[in-house]
Amino acid sequence: MVCVTAYDLKGKQLWQYGTPGTGHGASSDIPIQVYDLDGDGKSEVFAAMSTTEITVLDGTTGTLQRKIPLPATGSNDCIAFANLRGKGWPQDIIVKTRYSQFWAITGIDDATSKAGTLLWNQKLLPSDSTGSDLGTGHYPLVYDWDGDGKDEVMGGYFFFESDGTQVWTTNTTSSPKLTMHADCLATADVDGNPANGYEIVVGGNVAAMFDWKTGKQLWQDTNTVEVQQMGIGEYRSDSAGLEVVLLDRIGPRDATGVDANVLLSSTDKLIWKESRKDKGWITVTENMNNWTGDGTNLILSYHRGGQTPASLYDGNQNVVAQFPHSGSLVDLVQHANLCGDDKEEVIVFNESSVWIFANGGCNLDEPPAHPSIPQQFHLYNWSQYTGWITPDVRFYTPGSQQ
Numbered sequence: 001m002v003c004v005t006a007y008d009l010k011g012k013q014l015w016q017y018g019t020p021g022t023g024h025g026a027s028s029d030i031p032i033q034v035y036d037l038d039g040d041g042k043s044e045v046f047a048a049m050s051t052t053e054i055t056v057l058d059g060t061t062g063t064l065q066r067k068i069p070l071p072a073t074g075s076n077d078c079i080a081f082a083n084l085r086g087k088g089w090p091q092d093i094i095v096k097t098r099y100s101q102f103w104a105i106t107g108i109d110d111a112t113s114k115a116g117t118l119l120w121n122q123k124l125l126p127s128d129s130t131g132s133d134l135g136t137g138h139y140p141l142v143y144d145w146d147g148d149g150k151d152e153v154m155g156g157y158f159f160f161e162s163d164g165t166q167v168w169t170t171n172t173t174s175s176p177k178l179t180m181h182a183d184c185l186a187t188a189d190v191d192g193n194p195a196n197g198y199e200i201v202v203g204g205n206v207a208a209m210f211d212w213k214t215g216k217q218l219w220q221d222t223n224t225v226e227v228q229q230m231g232i233g234e235y236r237s238d239s240a241g242l243e244v245v246l247l248d249r250i251g252p253r254d255a256t257g258v259d260a261n262v263l264l265s266s267t268d269k270l271i272w273k274e275s276r277k278d279k280g281w282i283t284v285t286e287n288m289n290n291w292t293g294d295g296t297n298l299i300l301s302y303h304r305g306g307q308t309p310a311s312l313y314d315g316n317q318n319v320v321a322q323f324p325h326s327g328s329l330v331d332l333v334q335h336a337n338l339c340g341d342d343k344e345e346v347i348v349f350n351e352s353s354v355w356i357f358a359n360g361g362c363n364l365d366e367p368p369a370h371p372s373i374p375q376q377f378h379l380y381n382w383s384q385y386t387g388w389i390t391p392d393v394r395f396y397t398p399g400s401q402q
Contacts, residue, residue, distance in 0.1 A: 001030060001031070001032065001047055001048065001049050002018050002019065002020070002021045002049065003016065003017065003018035003019055003020045003021065004016070004017045004018060004032065004045055004047050004049075004055075004057060004062070005017075005020075006045075006059075006062060007354075009338055009356065009364045010364055011354070014062070015061060015062030016062065017055075017057050017062045017063075017064070018049065029077075029078060029138060029139060029383055029384050029385065031047070031048035031054075031076055031077060031078050031079045031095075032045065032046065032047040032048070032079070033045075033046045033079045033081065033380055033381065033382060034046075034059065034379070034380065035081055035375065035380035036375060036397045036399070036400075037081065037090075037091060037107050037108055038108055039088070039089060039397040039398045039399055040397070040398075040399035041372055041397060041398075041399030041400040041401065042058075042059055042060060042399070043059040044056050044057060044058065044059050044065060045057040045058075045059050045062075046068075046079050046093075048070075048076035048079060048095075050076070051070070051073050051074050051075075051076050052069065052070050052073055052076075053067045053068060053069050053070055054067065054068040054070065054076075054079065054093070054095075055067055056068060066115070068093070068105070068107065068115045068116045069115075069116040070095060070103075070105075070116070071095070071103040071105055071116070071118050071121065072097075072101075072103070074097050075095045075096060075097055075101070075103055076095065077095070077096045077097050077098040077136075078094070078095060078096050078138075078139055078140070078383070079093060079095065080093065080094040080095075080139065080140050080142060080381050081093055081094075081107065081142075081380055081381055082094055082104070082142040082151045082153065083142075083144070083149075083150060083151045084104055084119055084150060084151055084153075084162045084163075085106075085119070085150065085162075086148075086149045086150045086162075088398070089375070089395060089397055089398075090107075090142075090151070090380075091106070091107050091108050091110075092104055092105065092106055092107055092119060093105050093106075093107045094140050094142070094153065094155075096136045096140070096155075097136070098136070098138075099124075099135030099136045099137065099156075099181055100123065100124055100135055100136065101121065101122065101123045101124060101136065102121060102122045102124070102136055102140065102153075102155050102160075103118060103120075103121040104118075104119040104120050104121070104153075104164060105117060105118055105119060106119065119163075119164065120163060120164025121164070122155070122158070122160065122164060122166065124136055124156065124158065135156055135181050136155055136156045136181075137155065137156035137157070137181045137182030137183065137185070137204075137385075138181070138182070138183055138184070138383065138384075138385040139185075139381075139383035139385050140153050140154060140155040140156075140185070141153070141154040141155075141185035141186070141187060141200075141387065141388070141389075142154075142381070143187055143198070143389055143393070145187070145197060145198060145212045145213070146197075146213070148162075150162035152167075152212075154185050154187070154200055154202075156181065156182045157169050157170040157171055157178060157182055157202065157204070158170075159200075159212070159215060167215070168214065168215030169215070170202060170208065170210065170215065170217070172215075173210065173214075173215040173216060173217050174208055174210075174217045174220060175217065175220070176220075178202065178204040178205060178206065178208060178220075179204060179205045180204045180205045180226060181204065182202055182203065182204050183203050183204065183226075183227060183228050183229070183385050184202075184203040184227065184228065184229050184230050184385045184386060184387040185200065185201070185202055185203070185387045186200070186201045186230050186231065186232050186244075186387030186388055186389070186390070187199065187200045187201070187212070187232075187388075187389055187390075188232040188242055188389065188390035188391075189241075189242065190209060190232060190241055190242045190244065190266045191218075191241045191266050191267075192240060192241035192242065192266065196211065196213075197212055197213065198212055199211065199212065199218065200212050201230060201232065201244055201387070203227030203228065203229070203230050203246065203387070204226075204227065205224075205225065205226055205227070206220060206221050206222065206224050206225075206227060207220075207221045207224060207227045207230065207244065207246050207264070208220040208221065209244075209268070219267065219268035220268075221246070221262075221264060221268055223248070223262050223264070223270050223273060224246055224248040224262055225248060225249070225250060226248065226249040226250075226251075227246050227247065227248060227249075228247045228248075228249040228259075228282075228385070229246075229247040229282075229284065229285045229286060229385060229386045229387065230244060230245060230246050230247065230285070230286070230386065230387050231244075231245045231285060231286040231287030231288075231299060231300075231386065231387070231390075232244050232245075232287060232387075232390040233245070233287040233289060233297030233298075233299075233390055234297045235263065235297055235298075235299065235314065235315030236263075236265075236271065236315035236316070239265045239266070239269075239271065239315075240265070240266060240267075241265070241266030241267075242266055242390065243263055243264060243265055243266065243271065243315060244263070244264045244266075245261055245262070245263050245264075245285060245287070245299050246261065246262045246263075246264065246285075247259060247260075247261060247262075247282055247285035247301075248260050248261070248262050248273075249281075249282070251281075252281075254281060256279045257279065257280065257281035257282075258276050258279060259276075259280075259281055259282040259303075260273060260274040260275070260276055260282075261273075261274045261282075261285055261299065261301060261313075262274070263299075263315065271315070272317060274317070276303075278303070280303035281303075282301060282302065282303050283302050283303075283331065283332060283333065283384075284300060284301060284302040284310070284332065284333040284384075284386065285299065285300070285301045285386070286299075286300050286386035286387075286388075287299070287300070287388075287390055288300040288312065288335050288344065288346075289390075289391065289392070290335075290337070290342070290343055290344040291312055291320070291321065291335075291343060291344060291346075291359050292343065292359065293341070293342045293343040293359075295391075297315075297390075298312045298313065298314060298320055299312065299313040299314070299315075300312055300333065300335060300346070301313065302331065302332075302333040302348070309322045309323050309324040309325065310322070310323040310325070310333050310346065310348055311323070312346075321346075321357075321359065323346050323348055323355065323357045325348050325355040331348055331349065331350045332348075332349055332350070332384060333346065333347065333348050333349075334346075334347045334349070334382070335347065336376075336379055337373060338356060338358075338362075339358055339362035339363075339364070340366070340367075340368040340369035340370060340373075341362075341369055343358070343359055343360070345357060345358045345359075345362065370402075371400075371401035371402070372396070372400040372401050372402065374394040374395055374396050374400070375394065375395055375396070375397060376392055376393070376394050377389055377392050377393040377394070378392050
């Protein structure tokens with residue numbers, strides 16, 4: 001990554017840090033996040049613009065605020081914010097290599113440590129004798145599963161306490177063992193029983209669901225060949241608990257691919273599997289719960305290659321909305337509240353263009369409806385390898401004017 005550029009919603013350039021050039025393309029995860037780590041109510045931009053440090057920019061002006069040293073050269077594969085020390089909001093950062101090691105570091109100077117201070121690290125073997133992948137996977141999932149005020153970490157196939165202690169791994173609790181690396185991770189109260197907390201769903205060669213506390217495998221799906229992305233939501237009122245939607249990367253990995261979405265019940269009953277006649281390698285499948293403004297869970301999917309527009313589906317495969325655009329093979333899709341109302345918009349983007357789609361009126365000339373918006377997990381811990389938390393974690397930092 002060599003350059004960061006900010007635009008307003010009409011495409012006017014606000015600022016630019018660095019010089020555009022040949023850097024990391026937009027077809028895979030990029031270690032950059034937008035987040036209010038210092039709690040002043042304004043977001044900063046965190047970008048791993050080298051293999052040795054994270055560059056922190058003022059989100060309003062693009063000026064350099066500071067740099068956070070990385071614990072090792074090459075530990076710049078992701079930036080994931082976590083509350084590992086029990087602070088008032090996430091002020092620690094998890095970084096990694098692709099795919100062998102995690103480090104947890106502090107994200108800001110305080111009375112006890114400097115930014116970049118090592119909290120813990122975990123070095124993982126790439127595979128074992130059975131071929132099971134023991135590495136980091138693409139992006140960690142952090143959440144306070146035990147309610148102690150500190151986040152635990154699901155990284156790849158491993159569950160860690162906030163202090164980095166390994167509690168369990170799917171490699172000893174799943175049968176058969178999961179293979180390939182962990183592409184996506186998600187957590188929610190899937191079974192609808194709050195007494196046992198949230199379950200964790202892991203996507204590798206297949207999807208499997210685990211008890212967060214013990215790592216006991218609750219089910220392992222047999223309807224997929226490679227689970228690349230997922231979402232958890234209330235997609236079907238006639239099915240108990242929540243449902244899990246999976247992106248099955250059937251391939252081939254080009255514009256002729258026929259990847260398909262698979263919807264499972266909370267107990268791994270197959271509800272439907274998409275049978276696609278058109279072509280297009282899917283880039284995005286995830287949960288979207290605020291297109292309508294009433295919290296209804298919908299499935300957001302984008303079929304790569306331009307033949308099929310990005311679409312929102314309900315749990316019966318009915319198309320709720322489509323987002324046609326003249327994109328290319330490297331397009332990505334995101335969703336966020338851009339218009340300042342209580343709904344989210346859909347953003348399709350690549351390295352040269354952005355398309356914004358709204359449900360109903362959205363006047364970009366109007367000032368924001370609220371002084372600030374909450375920090376939202378899927379936006380400050382964004383990854384192309386979707387999954388995340390249902391419902392999404394939202395909070396205001398101390399400097400925000402609610």
